[in-house]
Amino acid sequence: MLTHIPTHLIAGPLGAGKTSLIRHLLAQKPAHERWAVLINEFGQIGLDAALLEQGDDAVAMAEVAGGCLCCVNGAPFQVGLGRLLRKARPDRLLIEPSGLGHPAQLLAQLRQPPWLGVLAVQPALLVLDAQALPEVQREALADAGLLLLNKSAGLDAASRARIAAALPPVPLRWSEHGQLDLAELPGVAAQAATGGVGAGLPTGAASLPQIWRNAAEPICQVQAQAEGWSIGWRWHPSQRFDLASLGQWLQGLDWRRAKAVVHGAAGWRSLNAVQGQALQGWGTSEWRKDSRLELIFAQAHDADALTAAFARCRIDPAG
Template sequence: MTKTNLITGFLGSGKTTTILHLLANKDPAEKWAVLVNEFGEVGIDGALLADSGALLKEIPGGCMCCVNGLPMQVGLNTLLRQGKPDRLLIEPTGLGHPKQILDMLTAAVYEPWIDLRATLCLLDPRQLLEEQYTSNDNFRDQLTAADIIIANKEDKADASSTAALDAWCKTHLDGRELRFTSRGEIDGALLDLPRNGAREVPTSAAHQHGHSMERGLGALSLPGHQRWRRSLNQGQGYQACGWIFDSETQFDTIGVLEWARLAPVDRVKGVLRIPEGLVRVNRQGNDFHIETQSVAPPDSRIELITSGDADWNALQSSLLKLRLTASD
């Protein structure tokens, strides 16, 4: 049986960073797998996890629990039966609901395959100060369904967010374990804590996603002369726009960082080719983290998510101008 954990948390809470930390500190003798789902269409988290050494399966473009769970079933079956990992980490989109996923993982068909352990929920306590989060059913239900709450980004905490977390704990923690950390640096031993199967998981609210692919000059695989494409997605009161560029496209380093920092959206994630190699960008609100490496990725991908309106055409136009080499 494969030891399995659900790693949840709303947009920008630090799920992928936490999983990267866990993978970097696991027992090297163990084989781990990650099933990752993103709200957007272009697979940023998959790119971030690509060099982690784990078996990886991506489900882009909405919630893995949608379409009667078929995308999740396919990905889950592939990893379990072909990969036979010692441990499986499942990272749903930050806009996903845990109910259907947990129901599937505890179904009789998976009993011989899955040893379901504690569900962890990453929380940025500052989000408890904003009504757009606290009024969101998925945000609340992710926390309710978790066995362990990880108060992440402790280095960003202030008196207001600390007070908000204290107030939330008094009425919602309900005897569960609460851990504090920064940059997702949690103890891997938490993964082996048991799941509380008696905890009632709220039923998911009805949700839908709309998908649209607009090709600049190409499809996802960008064959032949095609250089880039754009994809749109919307649901849960949010909309996303992502771009993927071919392996020959490089971006001006300073220009693309400023574009990501100033884009009028809630969330920015990307892995981009620059003259120095690659730059990873991760922005939630005003929190902006960048990391550079000398080895370039096979392509460039960037995704924006917002709860408001966005002029994707204007953002695209300014992004395209930052390419150092372009014939389209």
């Protein structure tokens, strides 16, 4: 097994563009390298791996649901990362923590046993936008290797200067749609070494996936934490959705974050939106395993009412 695997933390608040950045980096992966991506999401369903799906066998992905500090310090995160490293044996590892997570503590943990000698943690890359930065994210600014100021197309020179002056003296890049040359990724020149420390990685039994009792009924999971309330659904792949109806329903809700991969009339489509933004339309998706939607709210909502409304967006609601 490889040791001292170059490890890159891609952090930032909800909706800043972390997933878009990772998609751009994966598109630039050298053909001879094998990469792994670990995603620590706030919600329980897990959408980012589906959104990043490219059909590339040289990229392994894993998700750890429930993106809070307790999960990062606990068994699910430890076992999930250990299992991914054993399975993928990657030349490079990307980690995307939840936008509601604690990147500074995660960086500290990754530099301690059992990861010492296994991972070579590089300076973090923080993806920021014009929104106010939560305190748990600000803690990681000073030690970052690069700040990527995303969604910056509409900012004039004076606005950019004002924003830069409020940030620590860390390398800064302005970007749109999370675009960044791989050569600018902090620590990209680092290479993994060959070793035999895999036996010391955390282990645990793989969790069994939930299965559908009825193809016409979704698997629904709800999570309530101090940082917010999330609800997610997984529908059998045979169920198809009317994207216009689904978009209209979503526009009427007060979510902070919305991510989806769904089977529509014209194929599989994806959505990745943040509060206050108009839905920009549906992108294509390589995901085929199931239809998924995850919503994050500031306050708890009626889960049954949301599920019923989502179900009515199917092309054949009676099916």
